Amino acid sequence: xxxxxxxxxxxxxxxxxxxxxxxxxxxxxxxxxxxxxxxxxxxxxxxxxxxxxxxxxxxxxxxxxxxxxxxxxxxxxxxxxxxxxxxxxxxxxxxxxxxxxxxxxxxxxxxxxxxxxxxxxxxxxxxxxxxxxxxxxxxxxxxxxxxxxxx
Amino acid sequence: xxxxxxxxxxxxxxxxxxxxxxxxxxxxxxxxxxxxxxxxxxxxxxxxxxxxxxxxxxxxxxxxxxxxxxxxxxxxxxxxxxxxxxxxxxxxxxxxxxxxxxxxxxxxxxxxxxxxxxxxxxxxxxxxxxxxxxxxxxxxxxxxxxxxxxx
Numbered sequence: 290x291x292x293x294x295x296x297x298x299x300x301x302x303x304x305x306x307x308x309x310x311x312x313x314x315x316x317x318x319x320x321x322x323x324x325x326x327x328x329x330x331x332x333x334x335x336x337x338x339x340x341x342x343x344x345x346x347x348x349x350x351x352x353x354x355x356x357x358x359x360x361x362x363x364x365x366x367x368x369x370x371x372x373x374x375x376x377x378x379x380x381x382x383x384x385x386x387x388x389x390x391x392x393x394x395x396x397x398x399x400x401x402x403x404x405x406x407x408x409x410x411x412x413x414x415x416x417x418x419x420x421x422x423x424x425x426x427x428x429x430x431x432x433x434x435x436x437x438x439x440x
Numbered sequence: 441x442x443x444x445x446x447x448x449x450x451x452x453x454x455x456x457x458x459x460x461x462x463x464x465x466x467x468x469x470x471x472x473x474x475x476x477x478x479x480x481x482x483x484x485x486x487x488x489x490x491x492x493x494x495x496x497x498x499x500x501x502x503x504x505x506x507x508x509x510x511x512x513x514x515x516x517x518x519x520x521x522x523x524x525x526x527x528x529x530x531x532x533x534x535x536x537x538x539x540x541x542x543x544x545x546x547x548x549x550x551x552x553x554x555x556x557x558x559x560x561x562x563x564x565x566x567x568x569x570x571x572x573x574x575x576x577x578x579x580x581x582x583x584x585x586x587x588x589x590x591x
Contacts, residue, residue: 312492313560316485320570329480332566334467334509341463358485358562359510409464411509413564415483419471 297368297375299395301325302382305356307389316389318356319415325393327352330418336411337362337404342437344401345428352417353394360410361385364392367399367433379435384412399433448519448526450546452476453533456507458540467540469507470566476544478503481569487562488513488555493588495552496579503568504545511561512536515543518550518584530586535563550584 303325308315319326330351337343337360344365355364366380382392385406394400404410418424430437454476459466470477481502488494488511495516506515517531533543536557545551555561569575581588 310494312489312494313487313555314485316487318483318485318564320482321480322570329472331471332469332483332564334465334469336464336467336509338463343461343463358487359560404464409510411562413469413483415566419473 297366297378297380297398298373299398300366300380301393303391303393305389305391316358318413319354319391325354325391327417330416331420332413332415333420334411334413336409337402338409339404339407342401342403342430344430345399345433346401347399347426348396348424349426350396350418350424352396353392353400354415355384355392355394356389356413357384357386358389358411358413359386360404360406360408361387362410362412363403363405365401365435365437366394367435369399370397399428401430401435403437448517448529448531448549449524450549451517451531452544454542454544456540456542467509469564470505470542476505476542478568481567482571483564483566484571485562485564487560488553489560490555490558493552493554493581495581496550496584497552498550498577499547500575500577501547501569502575503547504543504551505566506535506543506545507540507564508535508537509540509562509564510537511555511557511559512538513561513563514554514556516552516586516588517545518586520550521548550579552581552586554588
């Protein structure tokens with residue numbers, strides 16, 4: 290399969306404000322009034338070390354709202370939803386403190402991510418439901434054919 | 441006024457799980473089913489540089505749920521609520537990635553904080569309402585008599 294990089298249905302990227310103040314910044318994440326807010330179930334961090342890859346995972350029910358306040362993370366999303374107009378497409382998104390955006394990922398697409406900062410990177414997920422192993426599917430890294438590079 | 445350090449009514453500290461996984465950790469923050477969850481209005485980060493102090497601020501309505509996934513922050517809470525049994529008490533709490541806890545702060549107490557890590561520290565607030573300047577009161581650092589140390 291060719292590795293296509295394009296925009297996957299249901300994925301959104303929202304620029305977020307970083308407000309400098311004396312001694313530190315305020316960094317927006319998500320408000321209950323935002324379009325990508327689907328309800329609150331749980332907020333948690335995932336951390337990822339330089340060059341490490343965590344892939345692949347698919348949530349059957351959870352919508353992810355992801356921000357990376359510190360470090361830099363490459364996300365790869367793969368769509369194999371049967372009725373999707375973006376079926377068999379990959380989409381890459383890099384989130385970092387310099388490219389500070391919110392990445393919203395709907396259920397039923399495959400997600401992998403890689404740490405691309407020299408230091409450990411931090412990903413916050415403000416999810417519409419609490420963690421539940423029953424709605425998560427996993428595949429081995431090699432089971433979806435994507436070129437992650439030399440790491 | 442003597443500087444008393446004690447436990448202030450309504451403040452709670454909740455230990456949080458850090459789950460090691462290959463290439464990074466999962467760090468719990470807050471679930472909708474947690475006792476200290478009062479509703480979701482907004483999630484945002486505040487960052488604080490080494491030795492910087494941000495003080496004092498009081499929310500009339502917002503309950504704060506604070507975690508520090510990266511760095512180390514000293515929080516000082518001062519209670520001058522007229523009917524509080526902890527009136528005129530200060531409470532100090534240090535949150536860090538090593539002492540990973542959730543600090544819940546009710547409305548109507550004064551809060552200040554200081555970066556005590558060599559690098560910039562990150563504070564996540566999962567608040568029960570969105571930011572609203574109308575419910576925030578501020579005092580100058582010197583207007584509440586607390587010994588922050590030499591910084």
